[in-house]
Amino acid sequence: MSPGFLFGATSSWYSNGMKTTIDKAGRVVIPASIRERAGLLAGAELEVSLEDSVVRIERIASGPRLVKVGRRLVARPTAPSDSRPNIDVAALIEEERNRWP
Secondary structure, eight states: OEEEEEEEGGGGOOOOOOOOOOTTTTOOOOOOOHHHHHHOOOOOEEEEEETEEEEEEEEEEOOOEEEEEEEEEEEEESOOGSSOOOOOHHHHHHHHHHOOO
């Protein structure tokens, strides 16, 4: 499952939640800090679903393909390298550790 965001009944559970509004055309602005953390770039495909009273927005990421390298199967990304977000996993882990007292 790809990273997702919950808006609605459960958003108060998250300390990093931010308020936004829906405009007349039905568009929602996702704050820049959340887009950056999730690696959402302009043109990213998103899936929007309704679960009870919660609107869930998930990035649609194309799955890897399996390539045989020697005797092993290796997962290789299918998205072009320039469209994949550059995410520093170690920094994200450290940021999460520092969020909690």
